[in-house]
Amino acid sequence: MHTVKTFDHEGRSFEIKMVSDGDGWHLKVFVDGKPTKMDGGVSHEVQQDAAHYEFGDPRRIIADALEDFIKGKG
Numbered sequence: 001m002h003t004v005k006t007f008d009h010e011g012r013s014f015e016i017k018m019v020s021d022g023d024g025w026h027l028k029v030f031v032d033g034k035p036t037k038m039d040g041g042v043s044h045e046v047q048q049d050a051a052h053y054e055f056g057d058p059r060r061i062i063a064d065a066l067e068d069f070i071k072g073k074g
Helices: 043-050 058-070
Strands: 001-010 010-022 026-031 036-043
Touching: 001 058, 010 058, 026 043, 026 058, 036 043, 036 058, 043 058
Parallel strands: none
Antiparallel strands: 001 010, 010 026, 026 036
């Protein structure tokens, strides 16, 4: 499992990890080292389109959006 992002918020530690499978990337959020039910995914097709149109890495975009949501900015 690859860690995409870590951050702290209100005394808690958050970690967003992704693992690759045959269809793309599966995202999982951990709080204080424990897995949560908050998850998602990025298909290989979405990742290829993002690269083609130079949108950036969708895994990072999702991780940044989740951080903003958790911190109440989204």
